[in-house]
Amino acid sequence: MELANKDAVARRKTGRPRSFDRDAALEQAMLTFWRFGYETTSIVDLTNAMRVTAPSLYTAFGDKKRLFLEAARRYAGDRQAMAQTLDDAETAFDAARAMLISAATAFTGEANPRGCLLASATASGSSASADVQRAIADIREGVAIRLSARIARDVEAGILPPDVDVVALAGMVIAIIQGMSVLARDGMNRPNLLAIVERTLQAWPACRT
Numbered sequence: 001m002e003l004a005n006k007d008a009v010a011r012r013k014t015g016r017p018r019s020f021d022r023d024a025a026l027e028q029a030m031l032t033f034w035r036f037g038y039e040t041t042s043i044v045d046l047t048n049a050m051r052v053t054a055p056s057l058y059t060a061f062g063d064k065k066r067l068f069l070e071a072a073r074r075y076a077g078d079r080q081a082m083a084q085t086l087d088d089a090e091t092a093f094d095a096a097r098a099m100l101i102s103a104a105t106a107f108t109g110e111a112n113p114r115g116c117l118l119a120s121a122t123a124s125g126s127s128a129s130a131d132v133q134r135a136i137a138d139i140r141e142g143v144a145i146r147l148s149a150r151i152a153r154d155v156e157a158g159i160l161p162p163d164v165d166v167v168a169l170a171g172m173v174i175a176i177i178q179g180m181s182v183l184a185r186d187g188m189n190r191p192n193l194l195a196i197v198e199r200t201l202q203a204w205p206a207c208r209t
Helices: 002-014 022-036 043-050 054-061 064-076 079-088 092-107 127-156 166-185 190-201
Strands: none
Touching: 022 043, 022 054, 022 064, 043 054, 043 064, 054 064, 064 127, 079 092, 079 127, 092 127, 092 166, 092 190, 127 166, 166 190
16 A cells, blocks of 8 residues: 555656646736736746746746737737627727727736736837837737728718728727827826827718718
């Protein structure tokens, strides 16, 4: 019996390391980057938040940069779902309004850090994270391209005037979203952000009847 117990202990010591909930750990990494930013978040900060050891972190996610990029993709959500939401909106105006309201609401949620992870996590802009900056810019650009395409559909359908600059109009929405992120981190409350949303939408080109 004693020998059997020793064999069992030996198997536990030499077997696979104890697993952890990868999805839950990634969620905590995302929140940590969101709260402190990419460059100022240390591996110790991450392992404490994720409740994993450094070797487990590296094995599961690679290095800090790859962990951040995976967390950023998680934050940005499924691009196909976002594209479907834009396509399903009755008009580009409705799509833009939904995006702006969703951003203002998310940026002032009580359960998460204020502002936008994509804006706040890479705000320092040093050359040390140039590739991370580029990856985040690509995510934002993808959203702008999708919105531009949705606006262009309304122009082609005659809902919007033919002289509308679709790229500039989509860029306005993205710029307001990024600006609201900064204001939210500065402490602006949700009603004031929603007021900015409504004021922004007043600049939308008049729809044809």
